[in-house]
Amino acid sequence: MSLQLYRVQHNEETRYAALNEKTFFFVDPTNPAGALNPDRTAPVSECKILTPTIPSKIICVGLNYRDHAAERNKPIPAEPLLFLKPPSALLAPDESIVLPRAAARVDPEGELAIVIGEVASKLASPEDAPRHIFGYSCFNDVTARDLQDKDVQYTRAKGFDTFAPYGPCVAIGIDPSDLEISTRVNGHVRQKSRTSQLIFHPHYLVWYISNIMRLLPGDVIATGTPSGIAPVSSGDSIEIEIESIGILRNRVL
DSSP: OEEEEEEEETEEEEEEEEETEEEEEEEOOOOOSSSOOOTTTTGGGOOOESSSSSOOEEOOOOOEEEHHHHHOOOOOOOOOOOEEOOGGGGTTTTTOOOOOOOOOOOOEEEEEEEEEEBBBOOOSSSSSSGGGGEEEEEEOOOOEEEHHHHHHSSSHHHHSSOOOEEEEEEEEEEGGGGGGEEEEEEEEEEEEEEEEGGSSSSHHHHHHHHHOOOTTTEEEEOOOOSOOOOOOOOEEEEEEEEETEEEEEEEEE
């Protein structure tokens, strides 16, 4: 059974909740599928949706869709191409992406995010990965494209404050193998694909990365973006939608 788990702020307290129409039901994150208590609720209008977790690290995978590698004129990687985004770049749903003065072009990149649930270190095979995965979410790997092309590595282009929108929830119990993913800017579709087009499957990525670094509960792996990258401007509205998860919305300042 699938479940969408939110992390919200209500009356200055941070809680986990399941959404039922316009009401959040507060739940125990260690047993999110438990019975909903009608005495532990709040209207959506009284809650602020936060990032689903606070990761110790955000690991991103580059060029993980063949069509994106082609549009960037890059070869298909033989192994996952990894880089890190700082947790200080995290941005909650409905908050604003700030365009840095240092960048001439900023692109959104819609991605499926893997959310780690149990410590994963030196896993023996990709088949061991599912029990270490809490669920899946939407992620926007915002990128200063001109700086990415200029710099040798991606830290500056990917690491600005607000460049890691994440949410709105963690979808638990879903199969990530063939989900529709799309990115819309001001309602117009920029990117559209399916996770079946990923070069490296989410389970493979968890196994591979666990043999490089210890993955901790709440950590995020952003699995890569499909083709269709293009710049955004101040005032634009961005939506990342993934089947069975939801829509991550942010505006651009």
